[in-house]
Amino acid sequence: MQEGDHLSEQISQLLDSLREKAERGELLYIGENIVRVDSLEKVLGNPVYTADLIPKGTIYAKLFHSSIPHGVIKVMEIGGAKTHPGVLGVMTHKDIPGLNESSAVLPDRQLFADSMVRSTADILGAVVAETASAAADAAARIKVEYEPLPAIFDPLEALKPDAIKIHPKGNIARQMKIRKGNVDEGFAKSHLILEKTYRTQFQDATPLEPEMGLAIPEDGGVRVIGSMQSPHHTQAAVAKVLGLPQEKVRVIQAVTGGAFGPKSDETPYDVCSTAALAAVKYRRPVFCGMDREDSMVMHTKRHPFVISHKTGVTSDGMLLADESRIVGDTGAYASLGVFVVVRATFHTVGAYEVPNVKADSYLVYTDNTYAGSLRGFGGPQAIFAIESQMEELARRLGIDPLEFRLRNMLVPGKRNATSAVMDSSCGLPQCVEKVVASSRYREKAARYRNQTGSVRRGLGLALLMHGNSLGPEGNDYGAVHIEILSDGTVSVGSGLTEYGTGAVSGMMQVASSVLGVPLSRFKLERPDTSKHRESGPTVASRVIVIGGNASKLAAEKLREKILPLAAEMLKTERNRVAIADGVAFDRLNLSATLDWDDLVKEAYRRGIGLREEGYFMAPQAPWDQEIGQGTPYLQYTWGALVAEVEVDMDTGYYKVVGVHAAYDVGKAVNPAGVLGQIYGGTVQGLGYAMMEELIHREGSVVNPNLGDYYIPTSMDIPQEFKAFIVEVPGPLGPFGAKIIAEPPIVLPGPALRNAVLNATGVSVDDLPVTSEKVLMGMRPQQAPRTA
Amino acid sequence: MTMRVISLNVNGTDHSVQVGPLDRLIDVLRDQLGFKSVKEGCSTGDCGICAVMVDGKLVNSCLMLASQCDGRRVLTLEGLVNDLSMKRLQGSFIANNAAQCGFCTPAMLMASWDLARHKADPSEDEIKVAISGILCRCTGYYQIIDSVREGCKRGTT
Ligand code: FES
Numbered sequence: 001m002q003e004g005d006h007l008s009e010q011i012s013q014l015l016d017s018l019r020e021k022a023e024r025g026e027l028l029y030i031g032e033n034i035v036r037v038d039s040l041e042k043v044l045g046n047p048v049y050t051a052d053l054i055p056k057g058t059i060y061a062k063l064f065h066s067s068i069p070h071g072v073i074k075v076m077e078i079g080g081a082k083t084h085p086g087v088l089g090v091m092t093h094k095d096i097p098g099l100n101e102s103s104a105v106l107p108d109r110q111l112f113a114d115s116m117v118r119s120t121a122d123i124l125g126a127v128v129a130e131t132a133s134a135a136a137d138a139a140a141r142i143k144v145e146y147e148p149l150p151a152i153f154d155p156l157e158a159l160k161p162d163a164i165k166i167h168p169k170g171n172i173a174r175q176m177k178i179r180k181g182n183v184d185e186g187f188a189k190s191h192l193i194l195e196k197t198y199r200t201q202f203q204d205a206t207p208l209e210p211e212m213g214l215a216i217p218e219d220g221g222v223r224v225i226g227s228m229q230s231p232h233h234t235q236a237a238v239a240k241v242l243g244l245p246q247e248k249v250r251v252i253q254a255v256t257g258g259a260f261g262p263k264s265d266e267t268p269y270d271v272c273s274t275a276a277l278a279a280v281k282y283r284r285p286v287f288c289g290m291d292r293e294d295s296m297v298m299h300t301k302r303h304p305f306v307i308s309h310k311t312g313v314t315s316d317g318m319l320l321a322d323e324s325r326i327v328g329d330t331g332a333y334a335s336l337g338v339f340v341v342v343r344a345t346f347h348t349v350g351a352y353e354v355p356n357v358k359a360d361s362y363l364v365y366t367d368n369t370y371a372g373s374l375r376g377f378g379g380p381q382a383i384f385a386i387e388s389q390m391e392e393l394a395r396r397l398g399i400d401p402l403e404f405r406l407r408n409m410l411v412p413g414k415r416n417a418t419s420a421v422m423d424s425s426c427g428l429p430q431c432v433e434k435v436v437a438s439s440r441y442r443e444k445a446a447r448y449r450n451q452t453g454s455v456r457r458g459l460g461l462a463l464l465m466h467g468n469s470l471g472p473e474g475n476d477y478g479a480v481h482i483e484i485l486s487d488g489t490v491s492v493g494s495g496l497t498e499y500g501t502g503a504v505s506g507m508m509q510v511a512s513s514v515l516g517v518p519l520s521r522f523k524l525e526r527p528d529t530s531k532h533r534e535s536g537p538t539v540a541s542r543v544i545v546i547g548g549n550a551s552k553l554a555a556e557k558l559r560e561k562i563l564p565l566a567a568e569m570l571k572t573e574r575n576r577v578a579i580a581d582g583v584a585f586d587r588l589n590l591s592a593t594l595d596w597d598d599l600v601k602e603a604y605r606r607g608i609g610l611r612e613e614g615y616f617m618a619p620q621a622p623w624d625q626e627i628g629q630g631t632p633y634l635q636y637t638w639g640a641l642v643a644e645v646e647v648d649m650d651t652g653y654y655k656v657v658g659v660h661a662a663y664d665v666g667k668a669v670n671p672a673g674v675l676g677q678i679y680g681g682t683v684q685g686l687g688y689a690m691m692e693e694l695i696h697r698e699g700s701v702v703n704p705n706l707g708d709y710y711i712p713t714s715m716d717i718p719q720e721f722k723a724f725i726v727e728v729p730g731p732l733g734p735f736g737a738k739i740i741a742e743p744p745i746v747l748p749g750p751a752l753r754n755a756v757l758n759a760t761g762v763s764v765d766d767l768p769v770t771s772e773k774v775l776m777g778m779r780p781q782q783a784p785r786t787a
Numbered sequence: 788m789t790m791r792v793i794s795l796n797v798n799g800t801d802h803s804v805q806v807g808p809l810d811r812l813i814d815v816l817r818d819q820l821g822f823k824s825v826k827e828g829c830s831t832g833d834c835g836i837c838a839v840m841v842d843g844k845l846v847n848s849c850l851m852l853a854s855q856c857d858g859r860r861v862l863t864l865e866g867l868v869n870d871l872s873m874k875r876l877q878g879s880f881i882a883n884n885a886a887q888c889g890f891c892t893p894a895m896l897m898a899s900w901d902l903a904r905h906k907a908d909p910s911e912d913e914i915k916v917a918i919s920g921i922l923c924r925c926t927g928y929y930q931i932i933d934s935v936r937e938g939c940k941r942g943t944t
């Protein structure tokens with residue numbers, strides 16, 4: 001059949017390999033380390049971020065915020081700022097023509113506070129000036145007189161019935177519960193019951209580019225360019241403030257220098273609405289950017305949680321019941337926190353089967369600066385608590401922590417906290433196996449059991465279940481359109497955004513695989529509300545799953561248009577045609593080939609439209625709100641992590657010497673990209689575990705700068721890092737893919753905490769695990785510890 | 788505020804610019820001369836992503852006053868687009884997925900390029916030290932370190 005005669009041997013070989021690939025199915029470019037579509041502009045340092053795009057003649061808006069945590073605004077003296085050289089004006093709530101609101105879910109936050117402040121992050125207004133420095137200098141001259149009100153900084157205090165009310169409806173922004181089985185019966189049968197409370201801290205996301213917005217007046221409306229995750233939500237927020245119909249506000253996402261959550265929350269609304277207000281008022285382009293301190297005070301942080309567990313086990317280490325109380329401090333405003341607490345609650349017993357589960361959770365207002373969306377979205381707090389609890393239980397039972405986990409962990413057939421039955425897509429056992437082998441867990445754990453020296457080592461383990469899809473957080477849909485341009489370029493556009501993870505590249509890789517055209521021929525359109533359909537928020541790492549499916553659908557529609565044409569041109573049948581690496585060919589007659597560009601040219605000549613949209617809506621994820629039971633997530637990402645630490649017993653100083661992490665990602669669309677998420681998320685998680693804490697004192701952030709708030713540098717990363725990709729296909733994502741950008745931040749906290757415990761005997765129950773806490777824990781003992 | 792005119796050489800070209808006493812080097816580079824590869828992440832000398840070379844030394848351009856640069860030579864990523872050693876590093880960053888959001892990338896490349904000038908085959912520790920002044924929040928540094936090792940190595944030929 002093969003007629004290689006006319007072809008040089010080289011081409012024939014190439015076609016052979018492509019044919020084999022094409023015949024193996026659709027996974028032409030899936031699973032290969034593909035160069036991301038956006039990497040060239042980044043290594044060239046091209047001007048693609050919001051602040052690089054400021055046109056000549058732009059004026060600057062500088063936000064100013066409250067200096068007290070709770071009070072009534074008496075007088076705002078703006079005269080000094082107004083007369084400052086270069087200042088055009090000061091905007092306050094009085095300058096808002098539309099609705100004074102800047103909130104994502106509950107309408108509880110104003111853009112510019114009009115009469116009352118509830119935190120030091122409350123924005124009062126903005127100074128607009130010819131230069132950024134004039135605006136900043138003038139903002140410092142604004143004097144505000146308040147009548148202070150009593151303030152609450154502890155969420156447990158805020159929950160008390162007689163606590164002062166921060167919002168008229170009270171201090172509980174969201175409540176949630178789980179009722180599975182009967183915990184009392186479980187406790188009655190338990191051999192051991194352990195009650196412990198765990199606490200976590202405010203973490204700052206610290207994308208290296210803070211929040212930025214640029215607004216340009218444009219025919220009766222405004223064009224906004226900004227650093228953000230969800231342009232359509234920003235469009236709605238800006239339109240509301242301006243009092244304009246949405247179509248008068250066009251929002252374009254600039255290349256975004258890191259996001260990690262806050263840029264899907266309310267902060268981008270603030271900078272973009274402020275810039276837009278000023279642009280309309282002064283008829284000039286306006287830039288409103290936060291500097292680092294502004295950002296660390298005014299954007300959303302990771303919620304501190306107080307989580308208490310009461311857990312019952314049998315004498316041979318089978319979990320019987322778990323009762324938890326979960327309290328999240330959302331600061332003065334709810335933001336996306338209403339969903340954070342839901343996700344935390346669903347993950348309250350983590351990756352384990354517990355027959356009886358009771359959980360009550362509360363998202364609580366305080367007068368701290370507000371918390372919201374941040375990578376992991378409630379997962380890090382919940383899993384820190386339950387994995388710490390597992391370690392404590394194993395120690396009390398005298399069972400090796402690994403064996404204890406193996407007995408109780410979720411495997412196919414078992415039920416999680418919502419009573420969802422795990423199916424064959426649960427790759428947790430494989431993940432555990434990988435990290436146990438890689439870390440030589442059993443051998444080392446035995447060796448480290450009886451250490452006596454002044455430098456000791458310890459291993460800590462933590463397991464992960466991470467629900468994919470928005471589930472309870474909203475309808476999970478996305479649209480992607482693909483247009484093949486006349487020169488053969490494949491242009492992809494979506495309201496789903498890229499901010500560093502490479503997920504959009506992955507989404508395009510899916511289309512590339514379906515069409516048989518290499519990613520190098522693809523072009524990404526900037527997300528633009530005037531061009532792309534609303535696709536929900538770009539959060540929860542859902543681009544690869546939802547966007548990937550939409551992209552696959554669009555590409556399949558195009559393929560259906562192109563293949564018949566190719567068949568005609570190749571003078572063969574439609575089902576004999578394949579396209580690989582930009583070459584269409586007859587599978588049964590390899591001498592007949594057709595270049596992609598010629599194929600596209602012919603399609604244009606005949607007027608065949610080559611623009612298609614793919615729309616994917618995830619199936620409903622039904623669950624009962626009353627008892628928190630059902631299937632809130634459509635699939636799960638699984639993971640396991642072993643951390644090894646070395647502790648100086650005299651000072652408490654410790655370092656992480658090794659990390660072994662395995663994640664079941666279903667199908668790694670781009671393995672190098674997946675590893676990048678594992679490395680990056682783990683290091684951000686280690687920062688959370690070891691050093692990061694945004695400290696509030698009487699409601700004011702005392703360390704809103706990178707000199708006092710430490711994030712990991714290249715000197716802080718573990719010498720040894722072994723990362724493993726496990727692939728057990730899931731039912732939802734394209735080619736079985738599961739999400740991966742969020743999950744890796746979750747496990748370092750508990751694994752490290754457990755490692756320190758196993759090395760020293762010290763239980764640190766509140767993050768971060770600082771050397772100081774370790775030392776304080778060891779002090780009372782003085783004498784060498786015996787295990 | 789009294790303005791004065793300074794002359795500095797950026798990427799091989801002489802420029803005369805008017806600066807105020809508080810203008811920083813980063814402002815002159817980005818706003819007056821248009822070298823946007825220089826990024827601002829903290830303005831306090833803590834993140835390092837504003838790093839440029841001044842007279843052969845890597846400095847944080849947010850901490851240096853423009854007036855201190857009178858008569859000096861400044862190098863930014865834009866000035867190295869045709870430099871072989873930089874091209875190798877850039878290729879290696881792309882191949883190793885070392886740029887996620889890309890905001891730290893220009894500074895990481897400058898620091899790596901500076902290292903490559905001095906070391907043909909740097910050890911992992913040397914690489915970590917060389918980039919330790921520059922924060923990256925996305926990558927966890929591992930793929931950057933791989934890129935630098937590879938990019939420097941090929942730079943020896
Ligand atoms: S902006 Fe200069 S060190 Fe951060």
Ligand code: FES
Pocket residue numbers: 208257258500885886887888889890891892922923924925926
């Ligand atoms: S790639 Fe985003 S900060 Fe380094």
